[in-house]
Amino acid sequence: MSTPNRTGTLRLTVAQALVRFLAAQHTERDGVRQRLIGATWGIFGHGNVAGIGQALVEHAALMPYHQGRNEQAMVHAAVGYARQSRRLSAHAVTTSIGPGATNLVTGAALATINRLPVLLLPGDTFATRPADPVLQQLEVPYAGDVSVNDCLRPVSRLFDRITRPEALIPAALQAMRVLADPADTGAVTLALPQDVQAEAYDWPEEFFAERTWTVRRPAPDPRELDAAVREVRAARRPLIVAGGGVRHSGAEDALRALAEATGIPVAVTQAGKGSLRFDHPADVGGIGHTGTATADALARTADLVLGVGTRWSDFTTASHTLFEAPGVRFLNLNVAPFDGHKMSGRTLIADARTGLEALTEGLAGHRVDPAYEAEYHRAKAAWEDRVCAAYAAPDPAARPTQAQVLGALDAFVDGDDVLINAAGSLPGDLHKLWRPRSAQQYHVEYGYSCMGYEIPASLGVQLAGPDLRVWALVGDGTYLMMPTEIVTAVQEHLPIKVVILQNHGYASIGGLSESVGAERFGTDYRFRAPDGTYTGEPLPVDLAANAASLGMRVLRAKTVRDLREALADARDSDVPTCVYTETETADTVSGVPPAQAWWDVPVAETAGRPAAARAREEYEQRARSRRRHL
Structure with missing residues (x-):
C-alpha cells in the first residue's frame, strides 16, 4: 500500500512507483485505446527481488506478471506479444544484475533491429557503493560508473540508469515516448540500481495519472506526395516491395486498394509477407535471396521500386545485385526517415496506411499496361505450380x-x-x-x-x-x-x-558452407569418425x-x-x-526451388582446397554484378 505524505504526494519506493506508473500508461490509435505495458515478465535475483519483485507483489492487481525460465526468452516472448499487438502494446522484462541482465542483450538486439517495443528493467549495482565490488559487479579501472548493463546501450533505442529516485520521472516519461513512437521504437532499457529500487521518495500524484500516448499517423508532405505520384505515373514497370511497416501500421487494406486500382504487382519481404493474401492477383510472393522467381524477375526489370515500410536488408536486395535495370529509381514510403533515405530513393516520409491512401487518391485513373499485368499473372501461376510440386x-x-x-x-x-x-x-x-x-x-x-x-x-x-x-x-x-x-x-x-x-544438424548453414567451399565443416550433429571429423553416425x-x-x-x-x-x-x-x-535431408531429396538471387557471403580469396577455389571463382563473378544505387 502507498503511504500518504504531504498534500499531493505518495510515499513509495522507486520500484513501487515505477510499477504503478507503468500500469497507468496507454496508447491510442484510430480511436482504439489499450494498455501500453500489458504485463511484466520476471526472473528474480538479489538485484531485483527486494525492489521490482516486492513492487510487483504489492501491485499485483495493477500489473499482470509472467514467470519465465530464461532472460533472453522472456524478451522474445515480449517481442512476440508486441508484434502480434501491432506495436500498440508491449511487455516489460525484469532481471537481476549480472548474468540475468547480460542475458537480455540478444533479445534487445532482436527487438531493436525489428523495430519492436519492449521495456527492459534490469537490476544494477549499488548507486551508493556501500561495498566495492559487490557480487556480480564488473570492475572497470578507468570508469567507476560502468556496469554490465552498459552492454545494452548499443542495442537499445533508449538507455538510462536511475541513480536517484527523482530521476525516474523524466526517464520513465522518455521511455514511454520511445515505446509508443512508430519511427523510433525498439528496446528501451531502464537500469535500476538495487539500492535505489528500494529507496522511498515522495512522488507527486500527477506522476501516476492515466496517460494516453497517441501513436501518430503522419501524413506525407504535399510536395513529396506530388513528386511520388509523378514518379509512379511515369513508370512502365513499377514494383511495390511491402515490408514490416505495412503490418505495424495496419495498412493491408490500403495496400490492397492501391494494387487493385493500379495493377502494380506487390512483392514482400519476410516481415511484410501476408500483406496481401497469397491468392490475390497482385501478390507475387517473397523478394530477394529467398524470394520467388516471379518477384525476382520483376525486380530485375523494374524501372521504379516503391518500398513500403522496408529496411532494405541485404536479403531483400540480394546484396545490391537484384535491381538491374539501367536507371532504376526507388521511392521509399516509410514513417522512419532513416529507412526512408536508403537506396538513395525519393522519400515519402509518412505512416504506411496514410501514405498508401494518399498515393491511391493521387493515382486515380492510372493503371499499368495490361500486358505487364498479364506477364506477372502468368509467372505467378507458374510459381504456384512449383509450390504444389514441392508440397506434394x-x-x-x-x-x-x-x-x-x-x-x-x-x-x-x-x-x-x-x-x-x-x-x-x-x-x-x-x-x-x-x-x-x-x-x-x-x-x-x-x-x-x-x-x-x-x-x-x-x-x-x-x-x-x-x-x-x-x-x-x-x-x-x-x-x-x-x-x-x-x-x-x-x-x-x-x-x-x-x-x-x-x-x-544446421541444415541451412550446412548448405551455405558447401556453397562457399567450407565443405559443411562443423554443421552436422554426428559422432566423430576415425579421421576426427564429425562425419560418423547421427x-x-x-x-x-x-x-x-x-x-x-x-x-x-x-x-x-x-x-x-x-x-x-x-x-x-x-x-x-x-x-x-x-525429415528427409536436403542432399537426398529436394523439392524446394533453389535461391533465385544472390547473397553476399565472402569466400576465401586464397585456399589450398579445390572446393574453396571453385567457390571463390563463382563469388568474384557474382560480386561483379553488385551496384550502388546513387
Whole structure:
C-alpha cells in the first residue's frame, strides 16, 4: 500500500512507483485505446527481488506478471506479444544484475533491429557503493560508473540508469515516448540500481495519472506526395516491395486498394509477407535471396521500386545485385526517415496506411499496361505450380521432406492460425513457398534471425491472441538453443503447438558452407569418425522425449501419413502439444526451388582446397554484378 505524505504526494519506493506508473500508461490509435505495458515478465535475483519483485507483489492487481525460465526468452516472448499487438502494446522484462541482465542483450538486439517495443528493467549495482565490488559487479579501472548493463546501450533505442529516485520521472516519461513512437521504437532499457529500487521518495500524484500516448499517423508532405505520384505515373514497370511497416501500421487494406486500382504487382519481404493474401492477383510472393522467381524477375526489370515500410536488408536486395535495370529509381514510403533515405530513393516520409491512401487518391485513373499485368499473372501461376510440386507427397508411407511438412501444415491452417519461425533453412522455404491466408498468419523474425526465438515468441503471440492457434516451427538446432519456455507454456496452460523437424544438424548453414567451399565443416550433429571429423553416425538425441519431460504432450510422426494425423490432432488440442518428425535431408531429396538471387557471403580469396577455389571463382563473378544505387 502507498503511504500518504504531504498534500499531493505518495510515499513509495522507486520500484513501487515505477510499477504503478507503468500500469497507468496507454496508447491510442484510430480511436482504439489499450494498455501500453500489458504485463511484466520476471526472473528474480538479489538485484531485483527486494525492489521490482516486492513492487510487483504489492501491485499485483495493477500489473499482470509472467514467470519465465530464461532472460533472453522472456524478451522474445515480449517481442512476440508486441508484434502480434501491432506495436500498440508491449511487455516489460525484469532481471537481476549480472548474468540475468547480460542475458537480455540478444533479445534487445532482436527487438531493436525489428523495430519492436519492449521495456527492459534490469537490476544494477549499488548507486551508493556501500561495498566495492559487490557480487556480480564488473570492475572497470578507468570508469567507476560502468556496469554490465552498459552492454545494452548499443542495442537499445533508449538507455538510462536511475541513480536517484527523482530521476525516474523524466526517464520513465522518455521511455514511454520511445515505446509508443512508430519511427523510433525498439528496446528501451531502464537500469535500476538495487539500492535505489528500494529507496522511498515522495512522488507527486500527477506522476501516476492515466496517460494516453497517441501513436501518430503522419501524413506525407504535399510536395513529396506530388513528386511520388509523378514518379509512379511515369513508370512502365513499377514494383511495390511491402515490408514490416505495412503490418505495424495496419495498412493491408490500403495496400490492397492501391494494387487493385493500379495493377502494380506487390512483392514482400519476410516481415511484410501476408500483406496481401497469397491468392490475390497482385501478390507475387517473397523478394530477394529467398524470394520467388516471379518477384525476382520483376525486380530485375523494374524501372521504379516503391518500398513500403522496408529496411532494405541485404536479403531483400540480394546484396545490391537484384535491381538491374539501367536507371532504376526507388521511392521509399516509410514513417522512419532513416529507412526512408536508403537506396538513395525519393522519400515519402509518412505512416504506411496514410501514405498508401494518399498515393491511391493521387493515382486515380492510372493503371499499368495490361500486358505487364498479364506477364506477372502468368509467372505467378507458374510459381504456384512449383509450390504444389514441392508440397506434394506421392508416397504417404515415406519420411517427409521439409517442404512436405509445410505442405501438410498448409492443409490444416487457416487465417486464425499464426506460424512462427526465425532461423535455419525454414525461413527461406517459408518465404518462397508459404501461402498466407491473413495478415497475422506469417510471423517470421528475420531481422536478427535468432535461433531460439520461436517457442518463447509463441507464448507472447498466444497471450496477445488467446483464441489463436499458434504454431512454432523449429529445427533441431534451434530447439536445442532454447526449449525452456515449454515449461512456461505448460504452467500457464497456453495451448501452443511446437513442430520439431529433426535433420541432425544446421541444415541451412550446412548448405551455405558447401556453397562457399567450407565443405559443411562443423554443421552436422554426428559422432566423430576415425579421421576426427564429425562425419560418423547421427547423435542419438531424442528431442521428443525432451519436450515430453518438460511437460508437453508429444505426437511422433514417422511418415507423411503420420504427420498429417498428428497435425490434425495438434490443431484441436487445448494443451501445449509437440509434433515431432524426422525429415528427409536436403542432399537426398529436394523439392524446394533453389535461391533465385544472390547473397553476399565472402569466400576465401586464397585456399589450398579445390572446393574453396571453385567457390571463390563463382563469388568474384557474382560480386561483379553488385551496384550502388546513387
